[in-house]
Amino acid sequence: MPTEPLRILIAGGGIGGLCLAQGLRQAGADVAVFERAPTAAGFREGYRLHISPEGSHALHTCLPADLFAAVAATSGRPPRAMSFLTERLGELLSVEVLADDTEPDPVAAHRSVNRYTLRRILLQKLDDIVRFGKECIGYERHGDNAVTVRFADGSTAEGNLLIGAEGGHSAIRAQFLPHAERVETGMVSIGGRLPLTTETRRLLPRHLDRGPISVLAPRGLSMFIATHQAVIAEAYRHLAPPDAGDCVVWGFTGPSDRMPVAGRSGEELRRLVIDHLRGWDPRLRRLIEHSDSGSINAISIRTAVPVKAWPPSNVTVMGDAIHSMPPSLGVGANIALRDAEILTQKLSAVYCGELPLLQAVGAYENEMRQYGFAAVRASNRALKQSATTGAFSFAATKAALRILNALPPVKKRVFQ
Template identity: 45%
Template sequence: MKVLVVGGGTGGLCLAQGLRQAGVDVQVYERSRTRTERLQGYRVHISPHGAAALHECLPPQLWRRFVDSCGKSGDYRFLTEQLTELLLIEDELTSGPDAASAHHSASRITLHQVLSAGLEDVLHYDKEFVRYERNPDGTVTCHFADGTTATGDVVVGADGGNSRMRKQYLPHAERIDTGIIAIAGKFPLTEETRRLLPSRLVEGPNTIMPPKGCCMFVAPHELGGGVNDETFEYNEVLFENTQSYVMWAFAANSGRFPVQVSELDGDGLRDMVGGMIADWHPGLRKLVAESPGEAVSLLPIRTSVPLKQWPTTNITLLGDAIHSMTPFGGIGANTALRDAQLLCRNLVEVAAGKRSVLDAVGDYERQMITYGFKAVRFSLRNAHQSVSEATAGRVMFKTVLRACSAIPPLKRAMFSGQGK
């Protein structure tokens, strides 16, 4: 059995690592021209689900490299815009007893480096997918923009939210704009800049909850002295592999922004957010104002529309290619890793002669559609609640958080195992 994976992102590479470990013939086709072209992105939260998938699919040495390269974990806080604590959720409350069942702060760049390692002979760059066609013998041939083709027994579309594979295979599958816009940036952490911020902003992730209409997420990616890939030189903007930083993301409905955000560069986006939080805690204002403009990005928030099960074939989809979700909840990458883990298990059984391709893919799709679109709905609900203009709802939620803070058994009941 030969498996073709279209897309070399988090889920596609995790799947390739797992199949390769099991001796399955797998080839990955990535549109980026080189391995270094994907040097972008912010901190990504890896939950116990994602950690378990990486632990299972990665060779032991790469798993250890992933763990060593993660930033320090920390307790999670809900704070007001004046940094008054609403609730502290201790890390041990949501993590398991070992690294494979814990939460991790990972650099997207470093995670991609780890997932790419050792795949040099199966990971093909500069392969922009154009279309596929079915062959009389049941195989599928993928066509790429450079005129080359590849033929396999199973094809997995892992080519992201704008998936061309999905558009051809499931043209009725929709991905829509939520009307929410996020602006994200990075504040580099050095001995000097660290003194500019309140300690709680660098001790762990925080959700900032003003009275209504917007929200902010703040999380440190503080390196713990782990392994960094020397292939990549230091870059003062990217700095994910060599320097600690705090990432922040401010979100609101598009109508709340005072100007047309699509026309602004990084400096303009940063300054606009600074104006919108002018009455917030000075530490939050400093966090935004001192972030380099080159590290500030505009992120329109989109989401997939849940689907019913479709007829199973030897083509399937994984990660954002099928269940793209908002970042409100931090579960998108983890759901893609869960897809990779499940699909890898099933395809390994096909290679071992224990089940048919259609049985393996159909079982994967049934489970993936259930948990994947549950995650889509959860993250969309979180997104709308986070930017809601309803003051009463925000007050009620803050009251619940304060109650959990005051009653430890209630907090344990609500948040124990949350990341799983």
């Protein structure tokens, strides 16, 4: 048992914050989560999410066994490969993720999950500690062992440690590390989805049978396409969104100066994407045409600026609040889950009287800065590669991918 009381406050009830809350609850810690959404229904946004073996391991570490079983039971068909294609759907590179004769690791597996379903699972058994309608706007520290967090409704909460997990617009980070900036990448992404039906299956590149694809096109344009196919048992049906079903999700990315998205409706965004698909395989155009305009939205892609080490205190940050990154590698959620796993381990040691609080926080921050900002740099590189606008550099990128594809032993080493 702890040598002294330890109350942990988590600002933000997203995937990382809820996974951390589950881990700390498992350890017997006194924890409270403050989420700005008015109710759990505010978590409906988002479609398919890729969970890497690293993210899956973190979920296994932090969740009770029955909740991790729910994650596994509601996951879609695991990917076997990741492919890179031209805009005419010619193969540039196909990388094996899981051999056809290999069963996924039941703990550390690649998983395709519905974001809404995952959040519903993460909220299970936390009814008494998640407070909705609580938007954090700042805090006051009272030495190294007490902190007060302030909310937009005028209320406050007291604790020993405050963790900012409210995403890229984190008020906790803005006060704690005002120099930790998020900057525009000059790229925007428009995304949508459509049901996976007999008709829409005919439009899909054959590579999607084995996993997601990334289409690389001239002039800095690219498109990500994946399917989510899950057979959900009746026992878990209540966790799925009302419109649950097999679907295709897509994201179209390009330079913001040629893709003005601000204030545009879903139908206007659809037309914008279609306008940029001239010369592409016509099946891709038809995928966009079949998408429900209500599912189509856009984001301006920002990225975190790595910062140097800071002195540990009883305030810290995790997930997109500190290392937000472009979606180009699909690892942002997995890095947040890794944050949750490491924080759970370090704070459990504090709760058991094995580590002083500031030493535990500092150890977490040292690790997090290394892998978190490494993921930011890698995601930025991937975005830059897909956003190549020069004809020569784009041709060189395609040639390099084709050479790798023709040399399986080298390809395996590169993508190990």
